[in-house]
Amino acid sequence: MSTRNKKKKNSTGGKLQVVTLCISTSLVLILLGMVVFTGLTARNLSAYVKENLAITVMFDDNVTDREAAVVCRKLQTKPYVTHLEYITREQALKEQTAALGTDPSEFLGMNPFVPSAEVNLRADCANSDSLKWILKEIRKYNNVAEVNYQKDLMESVNSNIRKVTIVLLILACLLTFISFSLINNMVRLGVYARRFTINTMKLVGASWSFIRRPFISMAVVEGLLAAFVADAVLAAGVYALYAYEPEIMAVVTWDVLAITGAAVLVFGLLLSVICVYISVNRYLGMSTRRLYRV
Numbered sequence: 001m002s003t004r005n006k007k008k009k010n011s012t013g014g015k016l017q018v019v020t021l022c023i024s025t026s027l028v029l030i031l032l033g034m035v036v037f038t039g040l041t042a043r044n045l046s047a048y049v050k051e052n053l054a055i056t057v058m059f060d061d062n063v064t065d066r067e068a069a070v071v072c073r074k075l076q077t078k079p080y081v082t083h084l085e086y087i088t089r090e091q092a093l094k095e096q097t098a099a100l101g102t103d104p105s106e107f108l109g110m111n112p113f114v115p116s117a118e119v120n121l122r123a124d125c126a127n128s129d130s131l132k133w134i135l136k137e138i139r140k141y142n143n144v145a146e147v148n149y150q151k152d153l154m155e156s157v158n159s160n161i162r163k164v165t166i167v168l169l170i171l172a173c174l175l176t177f178i179s180f181s182l183i184n185n186m187v188r189l190g191v192y193a194r195r196f197t198i199n200t201m202k203l204v205g206a207s208w209s210f211i212r213r214p215f216i217s218m219a220v221v222e223g224l225l226a227a228f229v230a231d232a233v234l235a236a237g238v239y240a241l242y243a244y245e246p247e248i249m250a251v252v253t254w255d256v257l258a259i260t261g262a263a264v265l266v267f268g269l270l271l272s273v274i275c276v277y278i279s280v281n282r283y284l285g286m287s288t289r290r291l292y293r294v
Contacts, residue, residue: 021186025226025268026233028179033234033264035175039168040259044251046161047123051082053154055131057117057138058146068115071141075119080134083120089113114145127158180271187275188282191215195283202284212280219276220269227268231261 057075059068065088072086087095092113097103105111125134131154135147191198201211238257241248 021183022222022226022229024186025183025222025272026229028175028182028271029226029230029264029268030233031175032172032179032267033230033260035168035172036263037234037238037256037260039165039172040256041251042161042164042168044253044256046157048251049157050123050126050154051120053126053150053157054118054120055135055138055147055149057119057144058148059115059117060143060145061114063115063143065115067143068117071143072117074141075117075138080122080125080130081119082122085118087116087118089115092116126154128155179267180275183271184275184278187219187272188279191276191279191283195286198280198283199286208281208284211284212277215276215280216273219272223268223270223272224265226272227265230264230268234260234264 057071059071068086072084075081076084089111092115093103093105093111096113119138121130121134125131131149135149138144138147198211202208235257238252241252
């Protein structure tokens, strides 16, 4: 085989190796990106659910709308309140009549409902510890008869969120380890093919940093390419979700998309560079005699 054909074959093999490494790294980064995306979305979903779990404040039967409005204004100034809706006797009667299909006041001769307020809390305050002192504080207001909330539902939400968080953390650790192993093996194959070039450069007096430089530069390029491919695939997936259910953007915010994209980019660069650094150093530390035995 002529020298020209050998060079052409080596060039083709090198390009194929780069493409294979980029594809493999992209697949790993897609999985890591999905874990990051799911974790951030789960956090937003948790906050969304918590902020939509309302506390019901029931007022005394003899309270006037003006007195109840005063209490509502005081509650709205509290830092733990995100939204408050005051419900008058007439509004409560109208809602229950629509729900039951009959007007309770017709056979009772009076409006049996009392004024109330639906209070939504900040997500970080919708937990058992915070609710204890919040409920205690609300009960101290004049004309407040009772304060209720869906305790079982709120505790169930908090419990499920903790479980999901733990599972995602474990999955992220496993995927990081697996991805590092896979990318490291692919990189080692590429460096292995050039081990004699590394040894020759070392024998002529080139420093380790000088020998590593082209490998690390190529790793940066490959990591960037793989990250862009992974981000493009993830973006297409998010767009498909949005097209199927536009309301998903209530929890999939621009912050989630930006952090996921940046995380994929950082993972791609770090994994590629670290793997190349380790692999090149392995052959730099080998003696010539041992190198021919590998």
